[in-house]
Amino acid sequence: MVHIFSISILKAPSSGAGTLLASASDLSSFSFFQRGSIAEFMPFFSKTVAERTPQGQRQSVQENNYTAHVYNRGGPEELAAVIITDQEYPVRPAFSLLAKVLDDFVAKIPKGSWDDPAKISFPELESYLSKYQDPRQADTIMRVQAELDETKIVLHKTIESVLQRGEKLDTLVDRSNHLSAQSKMFYKTAKKVPISKFCSARALKSILSKIAAVLSCEPRLHTISSTYQDISPHSSPCSSSYILPCHCTYRHFYSHLLIMSFHTLHPEDLDQHIRTSPLALSDLPGYFDALEHFSSIDDRKFLLENMVTLMSRISGSSIFSSLSRKLQDTLIDIPNAPYARSVPASNITPPASLPSAGLVFDTLLARDEFTPHPGGISALFFAFADLIIHSIFNTNHADPTVNATSSYLDLSILYGNSQKEQDTVRCKDGRGGLYADCFADSRLLHMPPAVCSLLVVLSRNHNASRLVLFARNADPSAQYTAQKILEINERGIYKTSFANDAEKLAQDDEIFNRARLVNCGYFMQIILGDYVGAILGLVRDGYSWRLDPLSQSREANHELSPRGEGNVVSIEFNLLYRWHATLSEQDTAWTENMFKDLFDGQDFSTLTIEDFMRVAHTKLIPDRDPREWTFDGLVRGADGRFKDSDLATILQNSTSWRAGAYKARGIPEVLRVIEVLGIEQARRWGACSMNDFRRFLGLKPYASFQEWNSDKSVHTAAASLYNDIENLELYVGLQAEEAKPPMPGAGLCPGYTISRSILADAVCLTRGDRFLTIEFTPWNLTAWGFRDCQFDAQDGSYGGMLTKLLFRTLPEYYPRRSAYAHFPFLDPAFMQNLMAENNKSLVGEYIWTKPEINVEKEAVLVVKTESAVREVLADQTVFPNGYADRVMEVTGHSTVDHTFVNDLLLKENAKWTEYFVTETRALIAQLSFGNVSKKVQYIDIVRDVINVLPVHWICKEIAGLPLGENVQTRYHAFADVCQYIFLNYDPSSDWHLRESAKQAFHEFDKVVKNHLGSRISLLDMDRSSLAESLPFLTELKASADRHHLDLNELSVALFVEVVTTAAHWSQGVTHIINYYLDERRVEERAEIVKADGKKAMDIVGLRWVTVDPPVWGVYRTAHKDENIVESTKVPLGGRVFASIKDASAGMEKPLLGIGEHGLVSAPFFESTVPRVVSEILRLKDLKRAPGTSGVLNRFTESVHGAAQQWYIDSKSDVVPFPQSLVVEYSV
Template sequence: MTTLVQIIKEKLQDVLKDPELVTGDLKTLIDAVQHPDSLNDRLLLQEKLFVLMTRLGDTNASPKQKKAATDLQAIAVDFLYKDLPHPPGAYLSALASNASTTTATANAPQEGGYLKYAYRAADASNYNPLFPNFGAARQPYARTVPSTSLFTPINTLPDPGLVFDTLFRRPKDQNGKSKFDPHPSGVSSCFFALADLIIHDIFNTNRKDWSINDNSSYLDLSVLYGSSDEQVNAIRRHDGTGRLLEDVFADNRLLLMPPATCALLVLFSRNHNFIAQKILNINERGNLQSPSSLTSNSSALKSQDDEIFHRARLVNAACYIKIILGDYVGAILGQVRDRSDWRLDTLAQSRTLGHDVSPRGEGNVVSIEFNLLYRWHATLSEKNEKWTEEEFKDALEAAGCVDSKGGEIDWNKITEADFGKAAWKVGSKYTMQNVKEWTFGGLERDKETGAFSSEGIAQILMDATEDVAGAYGARRIPEVMKVIEVMGIKQARSWGACSMNEFRKFFGLKPYSSFDEWNSDKSVAAAAKALYRDIDNLELYVGLQAEDSKKPGPGAGLCPGYTISRAILADAVCLTRGDRFLTVECTTYNLTTYGYRTLLPSTQTMGEQDGSYGGNLTRLFYRLLPAQYPVGSALAHFPFLAPSTFETQMKQIDQEKGTKEAAKYLWSRPQVPAGPAGKLTNEPEKAKAGFERVITSYEGAREILTETVPVGVTSQHQGRVWSSGYEDRIKNVLGGGIWTKEQKVLDLDFVRELVEGHVPHLDGLEEKRLRDYFVDLVWRCVGAKEFANADAYLGEEGKGGEKGHVRFLDVMKDLVNLIPVKWVCEEIAGIPFKRDSDGDGSVWTEEELVRRFGDVCQYIFVNNTPEEDWPLRESSVKLFKYFSEHVVDQIKQHASWFHAVKDTKDIIMSPNRARSTAFLHKLVERKGVKTPEELAELLFVETVITARHWSQAVGHVLDAILPKEGEVKAKISTAEFKSFASNVFAQNPIVSGVHRTALQDTRVPGVNENIVTGERVFVSFIDAYKSRSSNAAKISGAGEYGILGVGEYGLMSPKLFDVLTPHVVEAILSLSNLKRGPGQSGKFNKFTEDTQSLNGAPQQIYIDAVGALKPFPDSLVIEYTAQSQKV
C-alpha cells in the first residue's frame, strides 16, 4: 500500500497544485508516505484513496480532476489485481487435464471454421483459451496463502462449538431473546440477498470432496444458468427465441436462503428473457427469423435459439457485473450513501506506468481463503433470523431429526449429521426434472404460464429493502447457525488454512501484535486469548468473523472487519477483470449493439444521471416490475439502503449543501397492485378484479380523447371526465423536477392565440408570411445539410453544385427534426445555437437542442420506459430552465429604456433574437398580471413539448409518400394533404395508445358497463383504427386528422398544423427526381414489439445512429438531383 501511495502522490503532482484538492484526507496520505512505519489498516488509507478518486471522478468534477481520477483508477486496479497471483501457486488437489472439451464447446456455432460469436460454456471451460480448465467448474480450489507459522497441532485447537459460544453467538437476555445489533450504515437485507447470489455463484464445495469447487470461479450467473449442459438445457425453452422457462433458475441451494435471494434471481431470469426478446425483435444482423416460420426441431431453429440464448446470457451476466460494481461495491464504499455516481471500473483497458498493457481476461481461480471470508451470517436481520429458524425447524422435522411438538428447538443439540439429513431431504425435493415447479417465500406459480406473480416478487424485495441487516463483528451470529459455523471451522482446518496474521501479511497489512489490537472489546479479546493463547495462533476463519468492524464514514459503507474490507476489493477486481467475457470479449459484436448499450450508464447514453448515484439494480426493477415500483421510488433507486435511515441521511446532506435532492424521491412504500394489473380486458368482471380495461372502438377512443381535460384547465374546460396525467409531468418539468402536489393553473389560451398568429416579420400578420418562413427554413436546411456523391466534387475548385449532380440529405435528422427547434429558438425564445467560435453564452448545438426537445416530448407524452423516466425528466428540466432564462431576460429587458438599448445590441449580436423580440414584446403587452417567469412557463408548454411529435408526424407522411423503389411520381397537393395524412396516421399512428383515468362515473361507446371514478383505461389507437367503419370520415369530421393521442399544442395545434405542414411537405417533394436513399439509409431503422407498459399494445420503436431505442424516427436519407435555383 505504501508503494501505491507513493506512485499516486507522484501522479498527482499537477493536480495537487489546485488548493481545493488539498483536503485533509490527501494531507494524511502524503504524511503516510513520509512516515511508512506507522501504516496500518486502522488509518483507513484504502478508504481515503477511494474517497479521493470518488471526488475527482464525480460527474460535477472538472476535466482535469476526472483525468486524474482515471489515472489513479488505472494504478489502483492494476495494484489490486496483482494482489493475488495469476495463476495461483497452489491447489488443494491435482488439476484435471487441460485437454478436456465440453459438449458445449464441441457443438460451438461455427461458420467457415471460425466462431460466429464468443459465448460462455456451461462449465466455464475455455475462459482462458490457452488453459481451457482454468477456473472451470469441478476443478480444485486454489490456495492463496500457504501456512508456515501456525505451529499449533490441529488436535490442540479449541473446540469449534466452544469457539462459537464464546466468540460468535449473539448473547441472550434474561427472557432468552438474542441481542441484535442493526447495521450502523442502515444497509438493507436486500444487499445481502445479492451477496448470497455472488457467494453461491463462485463457491459450491463438492459434498464428497471438499477440495473441489463444483461451480466456476467466475461471476457468470451459474446460479441461474447452471454449471453443466444438463442444467442449462433444463431451464431453456428451445423454441427459437433463446429464452428461458418462466422464472426458473438452476441452483436449488438458493431455496434455503431468505426469499429475497430467490426473488432477485428471478429478476435475472426475467432479464434474460427481456434481453433475448429485444435481440430477436431488433434483429441487428438480419439473420433471425420469427420462430413460427422455422420448422420445429430443425437445425435452423436450434442454431437461432443457441445464438439468441448465448448473446442474451453474455448481456445478462454483464448486467449482473454492472450491478455488483455499481450497487454492491458502491454500498461497500458508501458511495450511494455519499451521493456519488463515480465507480471503480475494474474492467477498463489500461496500461501500467511502464506502458505495459495491464492484464485482463486471463482467467481466475477462487481460493479457500475467500471461501472462508464470504461467510457473513452475522448480518442476518432479526426477520431473517426468525425465517431461518422456521425453515430449519421444518427441514429437521421432515428429515426425522427432531420432534419439536410445536415448541422451541435447542440449536446446541443439532449435529452435523442432522444438518446433512435435513439438507439432503430438502435438496431431493428440488431437481432439474421439476425445475418448473420450484417455489419459495410462499409464492405460487401461475398454472398457465408457470410464472410467479410480479406483486409477490415485489413484496419480497420491498420487505428486504426495508429490513435493516445485522452488523458485522464478534458475538453477532444467530444461535440457529451454530452447526453451520462449527462445520465451517472444521472445514477450514481440514483445508489447512493459514492464520489470521499470515493472511494480513500476504496483503501487506500490519500483523496484529495482540488480541486487544485485533478486537478492542476486552471480553472478546480475553476469550480469544484464553482459547488460542498467542495471536499468531488465531485461525483465519475465526479471526475474520470476530475482528473489530469498521465505523461508518467516507469510503466505509459496509463496515465489515478491517481485514475483510482490504481483501474483498482485491477479490472483486480479480473476479471481474480476469473474466474475458467481461473484458476483451465484451463487445458490440458479441453482445449486439443493443446489449452493449444497455450496460452503459445513463450519463453516457442519455447525458443525465438516473437518480441512483451509480446504481444499476434500479433498471431491473423498472424494466421488469414497472407496475409495482413507481418512478421516483426510493425503494427502487436505493434497494441496498433501508429508507428508514437513508431518508434522514439524504435530508441532512441537503441541509448541509443547500440542495433538495431528497424531495425528488417517494420514500413511502408503494402500494403494490392487488390484482394482475397490466393485463387487458373488455370484460367488466375482470376489470373490477384488477385488470385494466382496453378501449378498442374508434368511437370510444375519440370520445375519451375529446373529453380529456387539456393541460391548462380554465373555467370553460370544467366538466371533462378524463385525465391524461400529462399535466403532472409538465409540472415536474416546470418545478425543476421536484415532486410536488402544488396545483398550478396553466392558462394557455391567450399565449396560444399569439403563437398561432405570430409570423417572423414585423410588418404584418398574414398567413402567407408564416408559410413562407417555414418553406424558406426547408431550403436553408437543404442548402446547409445536403451532401453529394463523388461526381459532384469534380467541379470548379472542388465545390461541385452543378445542376443534375446527385445529392443526399438525411431529411429527418437535418431537416424535419430541426425545423421546429429552429422555429422555437428563432421566432419565439431567441435562443442562440452553440458554434465552435461562439462566445455569447450559448450552451447547446442544434443537434443537442433537437435531442432535448425530443426528451421533453418523450417524458411528457411517450413515457413508456420507466427506467428512462428520471434522466428524461432531468434533461427536460434543464431545457426548460435554459429556455426560461432567455425568455425572462428578454421580457425584463423590454421593461426599461436601458434594457431596450441593450436589447437592440443583443439583436445585432444574436440574429435569433431579432424575430423573437417582436413576439415577446406582444406577449408582454397581453400578459395581464402574469410575471415573466409565468409567461416563460406558458410559452414552453405551448411551443416546445410537442415539437418532436410534429417532426414524427411529418416523417410518417414522407415515409408513406416515398415509394420503396424509384422516384416519387405523384405529388401531394396542399388540398389533398389532410385526407392523405389522415389515412397515414390511421395506418401508422404517432403513438400506439394512451392511458386515461376517469374523473367521474361515465359510459364509453363500445363498453357495456359504466366506468367508475378513478378507473384507469388504455385507449388502443391501433385497435381503434382497425375497428373504424366505412363512414369514418363522417365520424372524424371535417378538418380533423382522426385521433392522434398527442397534445394539440404548438405546431400540433390544428390551426398551425393545417397552415404549415402541407407546405413543408410540398417543399420537400419539390426536390428533383426525389427518391429514397440507397439501402438501409433510405428506410426508417425500426422494429415493432409489444410494450409492457402499454399493456402489450404493439409499439413502433426506432433505432438511432448510436443504437439507442427511441419513440421517434431519427434518420431517413433521401436522394435527389441538385437544384441550383434553390440551393
C-alpha cells in the same frame, strides 16, 4: 483553514466537578457519521480542561488536531469559558472572545438560574460562533482587551500536562457517563491518526515533493509466493501466471500520486484544494504509512477509505485524472493474487490443540443481541451478495477440494453449470428464452426468499433482453398478436419460421447466448454500481463515481495492462464470504422457522453435523424440474410465473429490513451447526491463520488479540482459546474481528481484513473475466444490448443498475421516484434521515413510503376499439393525462393559460408557413452531400431537416434563443421535454428526462425573461439571438400585459406552447415522408407537389395516420374507483393502455394521440406540414438511400398484447422519436 468548533460556558468551582451551563457548536466541517461523536466529545473535552485550569488563569491545551483555549475567570461567579478551535486559529482573538462571552453571559443570565442549566437560554453563543469564525473580527472589535499579555498569562500545554498525576485521558473517556460507546470508539480511532500541527499547505508541498523525489526510483523486487498452478492439482482456466507484477506496488503508485498530482501545484492552489476537497490533512497518516510500509499497510489508518473518498469527490477533475487512472490500476492489480494463489499456513498448532468448533462458536460467534447495521445497509444487499457467493462457490460434497462452479460471474445459478442443467431451464423454441421465472441452482431455495426473488428478476431480464434484441420491423403496417416477436434484429438474420428443428435450435442457441451475455453484463454492472457503491458508501453519500476495473489502461512502460486472463477462486475467499452476522431480525426468524420444520423442533444448540447431513440428504433435495420449484410459499400461475405482487412484497420488505452489523458474537444461534461446519471445513482445508492472510494481502499483522478486537470480553476469550495471536484461525478471525466504523469511503463496515479483501474480490471477478472485459463488446451483445448495460449517472440513484431492473420487471410496484427502487440496498428510513441532514433540497424529490401492493392493479387493461380509446382519452376526470402535473415538475407552474400564445401564433400562420418552407429549402441546400460524380445528392432528411426545422423556428423567430454550435443538442433537449411530458412511460428514464427537461426550461426561461424584461427596441436588433424574434416578442409582451401575466407566467406559457410539441411536429412530418417514399405512392407524391396550400393538405389527409400514427398507444391511470371500460372494471389506480394504432384502423378521422396545441394544433399543423412535405417531395428523382440508411431504424414490440413502436438512435438508445432517414435525389 481557521475554524471555531465550539464555545462553552461552565461553572468551574475551585474543587469538585464543573457544570456545563451553555454551549454552541459548528460541526459542518465533519462528516455526517462523525458529528454525533464529536458533538458529545466537545463538551466532555471542554469540561475536562476547564476543571483543570486554575482560577484566574488562561491556557491553551492541544489534543490531537484541536486546541482548547480556556479562561477560568474564577471570582465570586466561578465561571469559565472554553473555545475549541483548529490549530491554526490565533490565540489572542480566541481569548478576547472568551472574555467578551463571559461578560455578556453574566450581564444577561441571572445567577439564580445557573443551578438549572436546562432552563438557561443564551442564543448569543450561536452568533458569536458564526461571527468570529474570522479571527480578524474578534481582534478588531475587541481592541479594548489589548492590555492582555498573553506571553505571561497564557500557558500552552498538551492535554497530558494538564491532567493530574496518574490521570490519563483514555481512562477519563472510558469512565465518562456522558459519552456513548460509539463516541468512545471514535476517540480511540482518532488517537491512532495523529498529525503534525505544523503541516500547513506550504510545508505539505515541501514534504510531498521530497518524498516524491525519493520514491521516483524503481521499487525493490519482492519475494513472490508460488502461483496457484504451482501448488494446486487443479488447473486454472488460463495458462497465464498470476504472479503480482513487481511494478504494481503501493510505493510505485504513491510516487505517481505525489509527482503527478501535488508536485506541480502552487502552494496557494494546494492550500485551496485541501480546503475545498476531501483531501484532508488528517488523511495523511494513512498515505505516509503506505509509503513507509507499502508491503504491510496499517488498515486502521484508513488508507483505502481516504483514497476512495478522494476519488469520488474529484471525479471529473482534470487535475486528478491521472491519479484516478493510477488508483484504479493499483486497486485492480494488487488484489488479483488471491484468486490465483493459496496462502501457505505457517502456524504449527496441531489440530488436536485447536479449541472445539462448538466452543469457539459459543464464546466468540454466537449472537448476544441484534445490532442494526451502522451504515444503513438493507437485508436486500446481502441477498444479492448471496447471488455472487453462489455464482463462484459450489463446493463438491464428494470432494471438498473441488469447486463445482466456475470462478466467473456467469450467472451459473440461473443458467446452470453444465449443458444438462442448462437444458432444464431453456425453452428452445427458437427465441432464446428461459422457462418463466426459472433458475438452475436449487441451493438458493433454502436462502431467505429475497435471494430467489432477485434471481427471478434476472431471469425475467433475460427474456426481456432477448425479446427486445432480436427482431426487425420491415413493414409498420403489419399486424401483431400477443406473441412477443422482437423487432430490432440488428443484423437481419433471425426468423420466425424454420425449415427444421436443427435450424430452430441453432437460432435459439445464438439468441440465448447473446441474451445471456447481456444479462451477465447487467449482473456485473449491479456489482460495480449498486453493490460496490454500497460497500464504499458512495450511494449513501450521493456520489456516482465508481471504480472501473473493466477499462483498458497502460502500464508505466506503455504496455497494455492485462484483462480477461482468468480467475481461480481460493479457499481463503470462500471462508471470507460467510456473512451470517448480517442476517436481519426478520430473515433470522424465517431461518428459525425453516430449521424448526426441517429438524422437527430440535433445539438449535444441540444440532450436530450428522443431524444436518441427514436432513440435507432427505429433505433438501428438490424436484428435478425447475419449473416446479417454489419458495416462501409462493404459487406459480398457469403461465409458470409468480405474481408480480408477491415478488415485489418480498423485495420491498427486504429493502426496509435493516441488516445486522458485522461484529463478534453476532451470528444467530440457529446457524450454529452451519458455522461449526465452516470451522471444521477450514481446518480440513488446512487454511492459513488470520495473520498469514493479512501478510498475504500486504496488511500489517496483528500483534495482539486486543489489537484484533478491542472489546475486552472478546479478545480475552480469544486469547484463552488460542493462546497466541499467530494461532488465531482465519475463519474465526474474520468473523470476530473488530468492525470498521462507518465513514466516507466505508459503507459496508465489516472487519478490517474483510473490508480490504472484498473490494479486491469484486474487482478481480470482473477484471479477470474475458466476457466482461475484452469480449464485452457491442458485436457480442449487439449494439442495443451493450448500450442497455451501461450506467446512467443521472438516473437519481447515482448509477444504480438494480434500479433499472426493478423498474423494468416490476413496474406496477416500483413507481417512479420510489426510494425502494432508487436505493434498494439501503434502509429507506436511514437514507431519508441522512439525506434530510445533508441535502434537504433533494430529499423531497423521492417517495420514501413503501409502494402499495394491490393485486387488482397488476393487470393492465388494453383497449383497441375506437369508442373505448376515444372514451379513455376524452375523460380527463377519470383518466387524466397527467400533462399538467409534469409541466408543473418542469416549470414550477401548472395552471398558466397558454391559449393566448396559440392565438397569437395562428395570427401569423401564413408567415410561419413561409418560414418553414424557406428554411427547409435552405437546410437541404446547405447539408446535402454528393457522390463522386456529383450528379446524385444525399441528405439525412430527418436528422438534418425535419427534426431541426421547429428548433430553428423557435430559436430564431419566437424565443430569441441562441442555436449554439450544435443544433442537434438543442433538438435532443426539446425532444426530452416532449417525451417527459407526453410519453413518459418508462419509470427508469423518468428521473433523467425530468432533469433534462428542467434544464431545457431553465435555459429557455432565462433567455426569454431577459428579452421580455428589457426595453425591447431597434437598439436590440444587433443582438443576433433576438433580432428575428423581436416582432413576435414585442406583440407577445403586449398580449401578456392585457392578460395580466407576469414574466414568469409568460415564459412558461410560451415554453408549453412551442417547445413541448416541437418533437411531435417533426415526428408527424417524418411519418408522412416515410409513407410517401413508398414506391407504390409515386402518383400521390406527384399530386402533392403540384398542389398548394389547403389542396395539398386535402391530398395528404390523415391516411398515413391509420398506417403509421405518431403515437401508437398511451397509458392512463384511473383516478376514481368503480370504472367500467368495455365491460371491464378498472379500480382506482388501475392502468389502461389505449392502443391508438389499432383504434385508428378504418377511422374516418384517425387519432393523432398527442395534445392538440402549439405546433400540432390543427390550424398550425395543417398549414405548415403540407408545404414542408411538398418541398421535400419535389426533389428530383427522390428515393430512399441504399441499404439501412434509407429506412427508419425502428422496431415494434408487444405491450400487453398491443403493438408499440420505438426507434433506435445513433447511440443504440431506445427512443420514441425517429432519428435518421437518408434520401437521395438528382441535381
